[in-house]
Amino acid sequence: MLTILPTTTADERAKVKAHLKEIYDAYRSASMNCTYYERQLKKTHCIAKAFEIGLAVLNSSAVAAWVIWKEGFGTTLWKILSGFAVVVAIIHPILKISVEIERLTKQRTGYNDLFHDLRVVVRDIQIAQSISTQDWKRFKEIDANIKKLAEKDDLSPSKKELRKIMKEVLHEIPTDSLWYPKNASAQKENDNAARQ
Amino acid sequence: MPQDNDRFHPRESDHSPPPPLPSREDRHIIERREESSHEKLEKSLPPTNQAPDPWPQPWDSDSDE
Numbered sequence: 001m002l003t004i005l006p007t008t009t010a011d012e013r014a015k016v017k018a019h020l021k022e023i024y025d026a027y028r029s030a031s032m033n034c035t036y037y038e039r040q041l042k043k044t045h046c047i048a049k050a051f052e053i054g055l056a057v058l059n060s061s062a063v064a065a066w067v068i069w070k071e072g073f074g075t076t077l078w079k080i081l082s083g084f085a086v087v088v089a090i091i092h093p094i095l096k097i098s099v100e101i102e103r104l105t106k107q108r109t110g111y112n113d114l115f116h117d118l119r120v121v122v123r124d125i126q127i128a129q130s131i132s133t134q135d136w137k138r139f140k141e142i143d144a145n146i147k148k149l150a151e152k153d154d155l156s157p158s159k160k161e162l163r164k165i166m167k168e169v170l171h172e173i174p175t176d177s178l179w180y181p182k183n184a185s186a187q188k189e190n191d192n193a194a195r196q
Numbered sequence: 197m198p199q200d201n202d203r204f205h206p207r208e209s210d211h212s213p214p215p216p217l218p219s220r221e222d223r224h225i226i227e228r229r230e231e232s233s234h235e236k237l238e239k240s241l242p243p244t245n246q247a248p249d250p251w252p253q254p255w256d257s258d259s260d261e
Contacts (some may be wrong), residue, residue: 017255024249033245150245159248166247178254 013181019131023139024178026146027122030115031169033153036162037108040154048097051088058085087165103152110149117142126179 056082057063069078121138125131 017253021253024253025247029245029247030249032247036245041204109238119233157245162248166249166251175209175252175254175256182255182258 010183013183016131016181019136020125020178020180021036021133022143023118023121023135026139026143027118028166028169028173030118031160031173032165033149034108034111034169035165036113037104037111039165041101041104041108041159042045042096044101048101051092051097055085055088055092058082058088073168076126101193105153107149110145113151114145115143122178129179129182 064078068074118139120137121142123134
């Protein structure tokens with residue numbers, strides 16, 4: 001176990017911090033990705049619904065029978081809408097929206113599971129105020145799953161969207177709530193502040 | 197079902213000997229080239245959903261560190 005004692009050297013502290021950085025980065029990135037895929041999934045569901053509703057309306061004989069399509073501008077508009085319906089019907093299977101929804105659902109579930117697994121590791125570190133070799137081993141196992149999930153990630157996610165989610169994650173998981181090995185003097189100050 | 201026409205038939209006049217196998221040194225060079233092209237491919241792979249900016253660390257505000 002990498003226990004931090006008053007005699008712990010700066011080098012040892014740096015080593016612990018390097019390990020913690022990897023865990024904390026993965027923990028917060030998992031949370032960010034979970035939210036990202038949740039939102040992408042919602043957007044894609046909306047697009048799929050719009051496609052289905054549009055096609056159903058334009059293919060409906062009841063709508064086609066409306067008088068407005070038979071007079072003046074309505075005739076031209078109906079022709080445009082009919083053409084649009086044909087294009088949508090052609091591109092709909094090409095877009096493979098259902099396949100995309102399936103991928104997004106898997107990514108969302110995968111990152112959600114990772115986040116919960118990492119939360120347990122972070123909580124254990126917090127409670128023990130140290131990082132054990134067991135914690136690190138657990139993290140490495142989780143890390144292998146992160147790499148598997150990353151293979152099916154979006155190729156060019158919106159950085160603007162990710163930055164927005166990063167802010168939300170930092171609000172939910174404040175940086176100062178994460179444990180790290182303070183040097184002896186800083187630890188003493190903290191202990192004194194806690195006692196007062 | 198593959199057609200017989202799909203197969204590669206050397207022309208009757210093409211009786212030139214096959215090119216010599218690369219020497220041991222050449223093979224090392226080829227292997228090194230293959231390795232470097234593999235490294236390049238890995239580097240050129242699109243980024244995954246990682247945080248666009250580095251995450252802040254709890255010790256970032258430490259003045260002693």
